[in-house]
Amino acid sequence: GQSLEQPSEVTAVEGAIVQINCTYQTSGFYGLSWYQQHDGGAPTFLSYNGLDGLEETGRFSSFLSRSDSYGYLLLQELQMKDSASYFCAPTGYQKVTFGTGTKLQVIP
Amino acid sequence: EAQVTQNPRYLITVTGKKLTVTCSQNMNHEYMSWYRQDPGLGLRQIYYSMNVEVTDKGDVPEGYKVSRKEKRNFPLILESPSPNQTSLYFCASSYGLMNTEAFFGQGTRLTVV
Numbered sequence: 001g002q003s004l005e006q007p008s009e010v011t012a013v014e015g016a017i018v019q020i021n022c023t024y025q026t027s028g029f030y031g032l033s034w035y036q037q038h039d040g041g042a043p044t045f046l047s048y049n050g051l052d053g054l055e056e057t058g059r060f061s062s063f064l065s066r067s068d069s070y071g072y073l074l075l076q077e078l079q080m081k082d083s084a085s086y087f088c089a090p091t092g093y094q095k096v097t098f099g100t101g102t103k104l105q106v107i108p
Numbered sequence: 109e110a111q112v113t114q115n116p117r118y119l120i121t122v123t124g125k126k127l128t129v130t131c132s133q134n135m136n137h138e139y140m141s142w143y144r145q146d147p148g149l150g151l152r153q154i155y156y157s158m159n160v161e162v163t164d165k166g167d168v169p170e171g172y173k174v175s176r177k178e179k180r181n182f183p184l185i186l187e188s189p190s191p192n193q194t195s196l197y198f199c200a201s202s203y204g205l206m207n208t209e210a211f212f213g214q215g216t217r218l219t220v221v
Contacts, residue, residue: 033208042198042212043151050208087151091207094158095166096141100150 002026002090004099011105012078020073020102022088030092032064032071037101038084047073048091078106110135114199114213121189121220129184129216131199137211139202140182144168144195151198157182158205189220 003025012018022032031050035043049055049064049071061074075082085101112133121127133140141156143166153166157176171193173185182201186193199213 030206031208033210035210042215043200043210044212045209048208089207089210093207094156094164094205096153096156096207096210097167098143098151100148 002093002095002097004088004090004097006086006088006099006102008100009103009105011107012075014078014080014106014108016078017074017076018078018104020075020086020104022071022073022099024069024071024088024090026069026090026093029066029090031090032062033089033091034060034062034073035087035089035098036084037087043087046086050091075104080106080108082106110211112199112201112211112213114197114216116216117214118217119219121218123190123220124188127186127189127218129186129197129199129218131182131184131213132180133182133201133211134180135201135203135211136179137201137203138179139205139207140176141166141200141210142172142174142182142184143198143200144193145198146195154184154197189218191220194218194220 034046037043047062064071083106087101088099142154143151155174157163197216200210202210
């Protein structure tokens, strides 16, 4: 089975950097994806790590360490519009499990 | 435009009245799935399909049915809805079976009274 843990809430200041962690316990792990969901909206894909290390996509970066069963999403130069929930999801499985999500609140 | 389309967006129904939520994707994706989202519980998978005529249970399949007669469509059927199925539902599709990038529909907010 799959088990994922994320912090439930994070608050950060506009313009700052925030890191959202995801720890997992899975077997047959392939990679880790991240999604963003604004209140009332649908999840949208942000980033994917198929290999260990850092993947950068504009202001967003994602990191994976298989040896530590750990990944994180890094958001730089935070903007108010980044206030949303963020989910991690391991990939490569027929059945999909999402983390319970981290609600990020960006304050002025 | 690549998209996943769900209908309806909002639905209020009564206990026991059969309903179907439609889902269609135009990306020729093999993998499709249904999720429900409830406060504090995140996204939980109901059913998934790896291709036409291939479906299987997710984590919370009780009370739901699905079918995959065509590659693009994956309807969710509630034969006898109950109030505990009041939730926000999402359909999603992805290319291949690795699920590295899922595309989600706009969501269906269902209320069963």
